[in-house]
Structure formats: C-alpha cells, structure tokens
Amino acid sequence: MKLRVVEIQQSILRKNDDLAGALRERFAASETLVVNLLSSPGSGKTTLLEATLGRLGADYRVGALVGDQATRNDADRLARSGAPVRQITTAAECRLDADMVGNALVDWAALPLEILFIENVGNLICPAEYDLGEDLRVVLTAVTEGEDKPLKYPLAFNTSHVALITKIDLADAVGFDRAASHAAIRSVHPNIEILEIACRTGAGLDAWNALLEARLRAKLQKSAYRTCYAGTDCDTD
C-alpha cells in the first residue's frame, strides 16, 4: 500500500465549459445569435422578452428558453407573444447550465432560430459562472434595486457585454441616481454597453432592438467570412 500525491489542476466547471463550447459551435453552424439574460428576480427579464419577441418576431425567427426554479408562469407569459418557448425547470438549481440548455433543444421543431433568448434563473451570483454557449450576455438591473448592484455582484457585470438599466420610468419616483449607477457599472466593466430602458413606456427599446439586429448581422458576416475563407462557398461582392 502506497500513499502518493497526484497533481491535477483541473477546473471543476470543465464539463460545463466543454458542453458550452459544443453549443457555441452548433449555434455558429446554425447561425443563431444566442442571448443569455441575467438579473436578480424581478428586474424585468420576462417583461423585456415579451416585448422583444413580439417585435423582432415579425422579422426574424426568434424563440426563448426560460429557466425557473418552480413555475411555468414565465414560459406561459412569453408563449403569448406567439414565439416558440420552452421552459427549463431547474428545481433546486440556482442557475442554468450548458447541459440543461442542450437538453432543452432536443426535438425542438422551432430550430433553427435566428435569435435564441435564454432567460436565466433570477440570481446575480451563480449564473455568472456558467457559460451557456451564448454570443451575448446581458445583465439587467432595475432602478428600484438602487445603484450598487455591480459593486455587490461584480462578476455578473464584468462578464456581460451589455448592461440594461430597467424600469427607467420609475427613476424619479425612487430617486434613482443615473450617474452613480453608470459609474458603478463602469467600475467593474469600463467599456460595457449600457442602455436605459422601460418596457412600461417603450423607452430605449428601439436601441435595444437595433443592438440585437446589429449583433445578428455581425454574426452572419463572421459566418460568411469563415465559409469563404474555408473556400467552400465564396460569393464576393
């Protein structure tokens, strides 16, 4: 009998990272823009998706996966937009992972989509660690939550590409300090894109939709370039 030390140096999240990498390849092949939405419970993810699916759904094949610990309420709300929606019930889990996303895609007649939204479980800590193969990570914080969420949960804001300040219609009512909020966000991610929106009034939603459309175009261009570069299908003009 022999006791010895084995050096390993391996991330415990490696399995998720591998699965997320495989999803990313799959979404590159299907030319799907994938958007992962993160926030505390109640910041307005479902409300934003209701508005977004309704609007972009007229021009694009859009759909959503909704993570929720218990109910189907969010999925039912979103389904009213007419867009294809699937629910992922996570039970005790406080975040979605790449495996859950992969399973939710199985036999989904709506695929391939041009834009897939993923509403993560309402939580600003755990989801930040889990790559879902997304192109765009979007973090939401409502004016009713105060200005310091980024200071309390730096990783969610640090790893996101876009920060949405939601319920801006309530800013005056709650004495929201815009400058302080932007400064807090920029203190963990200086060049993040920040949009102020209100689904209640429609404020900022044009900019949000334009951002998504621009990201989708950029993804398609990259994809066309890659195909061309590989020499299989090169249409140059």
Place this chain on the structure above:
Amino acid sequence: MHELSLALSLLEQIGAVAERERATRVSSVHLRVGRMSGIVRDALLFSWELARADTIAGEAVLVIDDVAVAVWCPRCDAERPVRDGEGLMCVECGTIAPTIVRGRELELTSMEVVS
C-alpha cells in the same frame, strides 16, 4: 445554491483520476476556490459530506484554499488586490482594472491516493 451539483461533478472528476491512477482509496482532495467563484465554502463542505458517501473518496478530507481576488492593473503594470464593494479598482492607484486574474478559481488541484 449549486454547491451540491459542483460536489457531484467534483466526485466524477475524482473518480476518473482515481481510476487512471489505479487508486484503491482517496485520502485527501485539495481545491482552490476563489472569493469571486460564487461558492460558499460551508455549503460546499456540507454538500461534499452528503455526496461523497459510498464513493472512492468516502473518507477523504476536503481541503479548500481560499483565493483572494486580484486584477491586472494596466497603470501599475502589476497584479493588484481590490477591496470589496469598490468595484474592480486597483488599491494602489485607483485605476479601474477589469481584467480579473485571480479569484474565480474552482479548481481541483491535487489528491492524495492510496494504491
């Protein structure tokens, strides 16, 4: 709380290493857990106790090394700590330094095995 699912995937990784090393028992497991990894140490220890029963690591001690958060400060041109609640700000010069170089670890670093 995803410490339980982490403990389970940790045990999967431990099992794979143990098999590769032809170990009959694992006596200790060493992790590096960053302060910004979203993991609560006590919750992880609790989940570990639950999950390890009847596995090759059934008696193994779990040793967790805490890793403080550090960023790369472009102005100091050096790795620097940050203070909680101040964002990712270099404690030396006050520059916002968004490149996190330490503190996100969730790493199985080593194991002691019996073979």
